[in-house]
Amino acid sequence: MVGHGGWSGGCVDIRNRVCSGGNLPSGALKASSAPCLKDRSPGFPFRLFSLYFFLMPSVPDAPWHIVRQSSIHNLGVFAARDIPKGTRILDYRGHKITKAESTRRGNAQLEESAATGEGAVYLFVLNKRHDIDGNVPWNDARLINxxxxxxxxxxxxRGTIWLIALRDIPEGTELGFNYGFDLETWEDHPCRCGSKNCIGYIVGKEYWPRLRRLLKKRQAAAASLAAPDPEDEASLASASRKRASKGVGKKEKTTSGK
Structure with missing residues (x-):
């Protein structure tokens, strides 16, 4: 005789793995009226495993993130609750495209952005052959600044791009990762993250030493253009003295003429 859920001989006590003549602990399933016999059928372990998960309390599959206005740029993604380090927060979704198509779309999006001042590129490298175009409304990860x-x-x-927590993230904190841009067009991507160690531009951290050297050279060049040349200063001072002496003479002549 088959009891509840395909169990032979009546409902099974989870703790003792035997038939139960009464109710299961915590009243999870109502006992069968079948005779109380030990279950020796071949599928017993698998059915017990299945029932274990059936009886487990359901955990709501609430997202780790929410989308709202960001102080960095437009919309951003924030922690909906405390996120432990190592958590897979959300995946980067979109259309899987070839590298050639990725290049075509990227160039088109950049041209549109340059012409209108709006738009963004949401292409993400997946592997050597394919990229993910995340410019789709169901991809919240594209909004992470x-x-x-x-x-x-x-x-x-395993073929999915996940955003992983690097540390414990308190509820309400904005999520952010380094986009990893190279130095080819660094001047086109100023950074507004506002962090204490902000380098000022959206580039991968591995490029920071080179970018610092570039910025230092640029600052030195700007300072040299702004500061007057010492020789020029000497020439200007000499010319100023000559003009002053000529001015005094003319004034005296005018005064003596009166």
């Missing part, structure tokens, strides 16, 4: 002090990072796990 760049920061020079990231609290999450992108990792590719």
């Amino acid at each position: 760049h920061t020079c002090n990231p609290n999450c990072e992108a990792q590719i796990i």
Whole structure:
């Protein structure tokens, strides 16, 4: 005779793995009226395993993130609750495209952005052959802003791009990762993350030493253009003295003429 859920001989006591003549602990399932016999059928372990998960309390699959206005740029993604370090917060979704198509779309999006001042590129490297175009409304991860002090990072796990928490993230904190841009067009991407270690531009951290050298040279060049040349200063001072002496003479002549 088959009891509840395909169990032979009546309902099974989870703790003792035997038939129960009464109710199961915590009243999870109502006992069968079948005779109380030990279950020796071949599928017993699998059915017990299945029932264990059936009896487990359901955990709501609430998202780790919410989308709202950001002080960095437009919309951003924030922690909906405390996020433990190492958590897979959300995945980067979109259309899987070839590298050639990725280049075409990227150039088109950049041209549109240059012409209108709006738009963005949401292409994400997946592997050597494919990229993910995340410019789709169901991809909240595309709204995560760049920061020079990231609290999450992108990792590719079994073909899926996940945003992983680098540390414990308190509820309400904005999520951010380093976009990893190279130095080719660094001047086109100023950073507004506001972190203490912000380098001023959206570039990968591995490029920071080179960028600092570039910025230092640029500042030195600007300072040299702004500061007068010592020889020029001497020439200007000499010319000023000559003009002053000529001015005094003319004034005296005018005075003596009166």
